[in-house]
Amino acid sequence: MIAIRAWELLAGPSLRRSSSSFIRQGRDALSASSLPVATTESFYKIKLELYPSSRGFELLSTLVRRIGSSIVVILVTLTLIFVGLALAPGDELDTLLTPEAAAQLSPEDIAEKRAELGLDKPVPVRYAIWMSKTLSGDLGYSTSEDANVSEVLKTYVGNTAILIFAALFLGVILGVLFGILAALKENTWIDYVVGSIPIFIAGVPGFILSLGFIYFISVKLNALPAGGMHSLDDDSFLDLLKHMILPVSVLALVLAAQLVRYTRASMLEVLNSEFIIAAKSKGISSRRVTFNHAFKAALVPIISVIGLHLPEIIAGAVITETVFRWEGMGTLAVRAAGGRDVPMVMGIVVVVAITVVITNLITDIAYTIADPRVRLG
Amino acid sequence: MQIRECALAKNKKNSVTAGEVVYKTNFQEALERFKSYRLALVGSFVFSLIFLMAIFANVLAPQGPEYIDFEAVRQPPGNGHLLGTDNVGRDVWARVAFGARTSLTVGVGAVVVALAIGVTVGLLSGFMGKWVDTILMRITDAFMSVPALILIIIFIAIVGPSLLNVILVIALATWPTSARVVRGQVLTLREQEFITAARVVGVRTPKILTSHIFPNLLGPLSVVATFGVAGAILTEAGLSFLGLGVRPPISSWGQMVNLAQESQILLAEQWIFLPSGIMIVLTVLSVNFIGDGLRKAVDPKSVR
Numbered sequence: 213m214i215a216i217r218a219w220e221l222l223a224g225p226s227l228r229r230s231s232s233s234f235i236r237q238g239r240d241a242l243s244a245s246s247l248p249v250a251t252t253e254s255f256y257k258i259k260l261e262l263y264p265s266s267r268g269f270e271l272l273s274t275l276v277r278r279i280g281s282s283i284v285v286i287l288v289t290l291t292l293i294f295v296g297l298a299l300a301p302g303d304e305l306d307t308l309l310t311p312e313a314a315a316q317l318s319p320e321d322i323a324e325k326r327a328e329l330g331l332d333k334p335v336p337v338r339y340a341i342w343m344s345k346t347l348s349g350d351l352g353y354s355t356s357e358d359a360n361v362s363e364v365l366k367t368y369v370g371n372t373a374i375l376i377f378a379a380l381f382l383g384v385i386l387g388v389l390f391g392i393l394a395a396l397k398e399n400t401w402i403d404y405v406v407g408s409i410p411i412f413i414a415g416v417p418g419f420i421l422s423l424g425f426i427y428f429i430s431v432k433l434n435a436l437p438a439g440g441m442h443s444l445d446d447d448s449f450l451d452l453l454k455h456m457i458l459p460v461s462v463l464a465l466v467l468a469a470q471l472v473r474y475t476r477a478s479m480l481e482v483l484n485s486e487f488i489i490a491a492k493s494k495g496i497s498s499r500r501v502t503f504n505h506a507f508k509a510a511l512v513p514i515i516s517v518i519g520l521h522l523p524e525i526i527a528g529a530v531i532t533e534t535v536f537r538w539e540g541m542g543t544l545a546v547r548a549a550g551g552r553d554v555p556m557v558m559g560i561v562v563v564v565a566i567t568v569v570i571t572n573l574i575t576d577i578a579y580t581i582a583d584p585r586v587r588l589g
Numbered sequence: 590m591q592i593r594e595c596a597l598a599k600n601k602k603n604s605v606t607a608g609e610v611v612y613k614t615n616f617q618e619a620l621e622r623f624k625s626y627r628l629a630l631v632g633s634f635v636f637s638l639i640f641l642m643a644i645f646a647n648v649l650a651p652q653g654p655e656y657i658d659f660e661a662v663r664q665p666p667g668n669g670h671l672l673g674t675d676n677v678g679r680d681v682w683a684r685v686a687f688g689a690r691t692s693l694t695v696g697v698g699a700v701v702v703a704l705a706i707g708v709t710v711g712l713l714s715g716f717m718g719k720w721v722d723t724i725l726m727r728i729t730d731a732f733m734s735v736p737a738l739i740l741i742i743i744f745i746a747i748v749g750p751s752l753l754n755v756i757l758v759i760a761l762a763t764w765p766t767s768a769r770v771v772r773g774q775v776l777t778l779r780e781q782e783f784i785t786a787a788r789v790v791g792v793r794t795p796k797i798l799t800s801h802i803f804p805n806l807l808g809p810l811s812v813v814a815t816f817g818v819a820g821a822i823l824t825e826a827g828l829s830f831l832g833l834g835v836r837p838p839i840s841s842w843g844q845m846v847n848l849a850q851e852s853q854i855l856l857a858e859q860w861i862f863l864p865s866g867i868m869i870v871l872t873v874l875s876v877n878f879i880g881d882g883l884r885k886a887v888d889p890k891s892v893r
Contacts, residue, residue, distance in 0.1 A: 281727075284727055285727060285730045285731050285734055286731075286734065288727050288728060288730075288731040289731040289732075289734050289735060292728070292731055292732075293735075293743065296743075296744070296747060297743070297747060411874075411877070412874065414873075414874075414877060415819075415870050415873040415874035415877055416870050416873075417823050417826055417827060417830075417869060417870075417873070418827070419826075419827060419830045419843075419846065420846060420866050420869065420870065423846070423849050423850075423855065423862075423866075426855070427855060427856075431855070431856060523733070523734075523735075523736035523737070524736065526736045526739070527736035527737060527738035527739065530736075530738050530739065530742070530831075531738070531827050531830065531831065534831055535850070545739055545742055545743075546742060546831055546833070548746075549742045549743055549745065549746030549833075550746060550833075557743055557746070560739070561735055561739070561743070564735055564736065564739060565731075565734045565735050568734045568735070568736070569734050572734075
């Protein structure tokens with residue numbers, strides 16, 4: 213404890229000085245015998261304490277428990293939303309039949325139609341039927357799309373997945389790169405510029421950003437298409453890519469804005485930590501220290517940030533898809549909700565909830581593997 | 590540490606003055622930290638202007654947001670209409686001013702309702718523990734596993750779009766955040782000595798919750814609430830943009846930006862949507878800056 217204090221005293225003030233005086237101070241500190249010298253024996257002792265032999269088993273059992281609770285969360289979500297939709301006034305029949313059409317039908321005809329859709333049964337029975345069907349993979353028939361829910365979902369999920377994966381990829385690269393840049397150039401104008409742009413992006417709603425892109429890039433520069441997924445008579449991948457650039461950039465920018473702040477903070481913390489100072493004092497080049505040592509350590513907390521922001525990206529996709537007329541889950545959700553299409557809405561919720569829960573699980577596991585000190589809770 | 594001293598001092602009825610002194614310095618320190626963050630001051634200033642705009646909307650724009658001037662449809666700024674008129678001849682300035690009312694009502698209203706639910710759930714969950722905690726937290730997880738906007742769209746589909754429904758639905762989708770924060774705080778607070786001391790003296794659980802735990806939650810909650818207001822304003826704008834927000838006679842900034850999807854307006858008549866877009870950005874930014882300042886004020890350890 214005292215030794216660590218002494219080390220802090222020696223190393224503390226030198227943190228921001230030039231590297232030569234930095235290294236000299238580090239060497240002085242190392243040669244001062246007040247520091248405990250790690251022998252091979254003590255090193256292994258520490259290692260044994262940090263990695264008990266039962267760790268693999270422990271990880272497995274917590275994993276099983278976490279998967280169990282994830283399934284419970286998904287079931288609770290589905291139940292809550294089903295009950296909410298069922299208790300609401302009005303049902304699918306109201307949206308299928310216009311008031312004029314309903315007026316022409318006799319009460320018996322309407323009752324027959326309701327029975328056809330299974331709406332005559334009480335809510336718990338409808339719930340039980342729906343749940344057992346869902347568990348066997350049958351999500352029902354979408355009244356607003358006039359097709360099987362799972363069939364509709366297949367096309368739309370794919371379209372959204374392309375958008376979100378591309379946005380994740382681009383956003384993480386942009387966010388991490390600029391975050392590291394800001395951290396390395398701490399308190400210079402580069403840091404201030406890179407650090408303040410995300411604050412302003414956070415205040416601009418996705419649809420305003422999208423409209424700005426359409427106005428300047430599609431209309432003024434006429435460089436990229438303003439919406440849709442394909443040009444007429446052109447199904448090539450290149451054409452799809454062209455249509456993707458704008459919506460993906462909007463989503464990626466919003467994600468990157470968040471990541472820059474986290475990456476910068478995480479990187480600064482690591483850069484000022486003792487093992488980096490030790491590495492530098494050993495004479496390792498500054499670039500190697502940054503990219504081999506600091507970068508890896510700084511990335512660990514960012515994994516969880518990416519996982520946490522996935523729901524936000526999905527929500528952002530809803531609006532971005534609508535602006536760019538991208539035929540994905542967002543457009544589908546808005547349409548299905550407007551048409552009171554319960555099976556369709558529930559199908560979307562099933563897909564989204566499972567995606568989010570699984571991502572959370574994966575991030576937790578990735579985090580545990582990347583940083584052995586973290587325990588799965 | 591100081592917060593705890595303050596709570597202890599306030600407990601003793603005979604040393605209220607001493608307690609007051611500690612409390613005041615704490616508050617003053619927090620105020621100083623808030624003031625030291627310049628963007629928070631700018632944010633406060635801009636936000637109070639927007640607030641005044643919302644309150645005095647009927648003074649600033651006497652003709653009202655629903656008055657249609659048939660002589661001047663899609664008229665550029667000037668000639669009796671400060672910011673021009675929209676596609677049906679309503680005054681843009683009036684709609685922007687009254688839109689501030691809508692935005693702030695939704696922002697504040699949704700947060701008040703969300704806090705009421707979240708604080709109750711968080712207090713119950715953190716203080717009761719055991720099966721109450723398990724059940725409430727699973728429900729919270731369930732709400733959090735579906736992105737708020739998708740939940741909101743579903744709820745709006747059920748109850749139909751209106752000002753009150755938008756407020757309630759945003760609250761219903763966003764309460765888990767405050768519930769989580771409150772639960773976390775309660776879990777750490779209830780293990781501290783001053784709670785044990787209160788229990789030993791014989792204070793009952795409801796009293797402990799209201800006069801010992803709750804005051805200590807105000808700091809973190811003020812931060813959550815501020816960012817909640819910004820989030821709710823953004824969500825309302827997004828919903829109105831999708832056509833799922835407040836209904837047309839009532840003016841909303843999101844609705845006016847939605848008009849820009851018509852290419853004639855986007856390309857040639859920017860005065861119709863630009864002011865509302867700028868107002869959304871200004872409001873959200875200023876509230877976010879106030880939130881950042883509050884975070885610094887409440888938690889001195891947080892850097893940047």
